[in-house]
Amino acid sequence: MASPTKPLLHHYFRSSCSGRVRIALNWKEINYDTRHILLLKGEQHASDYLAKNPSGLVPTLEIDGHVIPQSMAILEYLEDAYPDTPTLLPGDAAQRAKARAIAQVIASDIQPAQNMTVTNHIKDVIDAKPWNRRVIDQGFEKVEKMLQLSAGKYCVGDQVSVADVCLVPQVWNAIR
Ligand SMILES: N[C@@H](CCC(=O)N[C@@H](CS)C(=O)NCC(=O)O)C(=O)O
CATH class of the missing domain: 1.20.1050.10 (Glutathione S-transferase Yfyf (Class Pi); Chain A, domain 2)
Structure with a gap:
């Protein structure tokens, strides 16, 4: 499914939760841009980021006009909204x-x-x-x-x- 604008992943390179989403996007071959949230500098607590993710944690994915926090919710969204891509829930x-x-x-x-x-x-x-x-x-x-x-x-x-x-x-x- 084509997205009108490229998804934007707010993430941190060492964050395992961000890693889940990067792997899923790549597995599903969904192109995306990234914005680095420098956790050690406290950028997760900046007001513009908190407006997107009130938990003040990474990752957050902007996709299809939506802003989705929480890595597991993001994985479920990708599964639901991109059914023609390789699934992460195979089998019975x-x-x-x-x-x-x-x-x-x-x-x-x-x-x-x-x-x-x-x-x-x-x-x-x-x-x-x-x-x-x-x-x-x-x-x-x-x-x-x-x-x-x-x-x-x-x-x-x-x-x-x-x-x-x-x-x-x-x-x-x-x-x-
Ligand atoms: N349940 C959340 C957890 C997110 C989370 O804990 N992210 C960590 C990095 S893996 C974080 O942002 N830590 C920054 C902090 O604790 O201030 C999710 O799965 O997205």
């Missing part, structure tokens, strides 16, 4: 549920517990590094158990899914 109902489940462990359980806001809050009280390491280690142990039940060539069977789109940037984050 059970395979799609497994892909969503792995994605949610990452997006709802691992990433929010060790993001920049949490790290900045807790570092006054405890050493944030061991906390982040523990959240990631324990989260990945759960993901690995799920993968033992679902994986083929990719997280669920032999097709790329939303689970892979979430897993890869979380691994980048864990390495860092």
Whole structure:
């Protein structure tokens, strides 16, 4: 489906949530422009950005005349609005549920517990590094158990899914 204006992704290069959306846009071969939101300079809290994403977090995608915050909502929008592009929810109902489940462990359980806001809050009280390491280690142990039940060539069977789109940037984050 052709878009009248190119989508614009507000993102940060190290952000795993932004990485999910970059991978999905590229997988679906949707051309887009980018605007870098420099998190370390606090640009996510600038009033013009907060008007687009009141959470003050990246990513935000401007697409088809809409402004969509939240990486998982963006992935669902791309799935719904661009049905002729390669899907990120392949297979039958059970395979799609497994892909969503792995994605949610990452997006709802691992990433929010060790993001920049949490790290900045807790570092006054405890050493944030061991906390982040523990959240990631324990989260990945759960993901690995799920993968033992679902994986083929990719997280669920032999097709790329939303689970892979979430897993890869979380691994980048864990390495860092
Ligand atoms: N649930 C949100 C989480 C977004 C999020 O935590 N983004 C991080 C980067 S991965 C961020 O903007 N951090 C900046 C901050 O915490 O101030 C989503 O999936 O989009």
